[in-house]
Amino acid sequence: MEQEYESGLLESAVTELSRLPGVGRKTALRLALHLLRQDKSVGTALGESLINLCNGIKYCSECHNISEDELCPICANPMRDHRTVCVVESVKDVMAIENTRQYQGVYHVLGGLISPIDGVGPDQLQIDSLVERVKNGGNVDEVIIALSATMEGETTGFYIFRRLGETDVKVTQLARGVAVGNDLEYTDEITLGRSLTGRTLFSDSI
């Protein structure tokens, strides 16, 4: 591509910034000029933090969560329940579940969902390592499938369920139902149907 700006430094910063998701060349230019208006330290601190991030972050060898060490802080924590493994799509889902403060087990980050349209098959995901973890370790009692309630999430969940069929681990999944705060009138039929079939004892919630 032809160079757009006189300055090669600006050109390369705009090009690199525009690789970020949701950032086009116009936004990238705005960000670069914003950094130039600030003290030099703002931009260099940002640059250094990104370099450190990309060089310093590894993936936990056990659960594939991001980590600065061989094991992530969750897997390395002896206080967590290592017999319960929660299967999630991404690092963000680990953060979301951790924020509930309701889960004491460990995780397994797949790194995506099966999606034939996007060309993502089971081999690109951490599914084999999950099966290995359940089979060989032998000390996993329950695998909780905590994937999105989308077609990809359900497909991936079902695939994992089948793969784990060879083992005698208990496989559960997140409850599907009416989201807290949602109006019954505006809840779609599938959700409503599943919230009916999956109804729970009233006394369990009080």
Add this chain to the structure above:
Amino acid sequence: MEQEYESGLLESAVTELSRLPGVGRKTALRLALHLLRQDKSVGTALGESLINLCNGIKYCSECHNISEDELCPICANPMRDHRTVCVVESVKDVMAIENTRQYQGVYHVLGGLISPIDGVGPDQLQIDSLVERVKNGGNVDEVIIALSATMEGETTGFYIFRRLGETDVKVTQLARGVAVGNDLEYTDEITLGRSLTGRTLFSDSI
């Protein structure tokens, strides 16, 4: 502030990214995790380009445009008409005018507009240096005020016009009128009024 993420590297990347305009902590996290999913080289190239940008870009000593050298490529170009100086708010305006390919003169970048609400007075802008440039150089024939048609732009333009009154330079401003492609019916009265008083000879446009 309390640290939000287990990883200090992630925490610092998110904090630095969220200093960018329009980027909150949620977006910053999304960007950081996106970089982690890419090859390591993407993030480090971005980081290095930002560091190089902030360390390498100077401001032209003549027109205050961004530059990698003492003089920007426009001021250093002997083919440009150095007797015509176009006064603009920002570096982006220089780019916009350069893109028209209609202007052969040089620029003077103010670095902002007078705005009492934002606490920006004439002293924070490159106005004194403009007056100096016109007065001392003695080889400027025309100053074109090319500022936004907003209250701040008009105020700043008028202030500059008054300051340049001490000199015998010709001061002009961008034509105000109906924007090309705009419907007359939906053009506001002030613009329409100014396009009438500033009407040009039809023969000049053909």
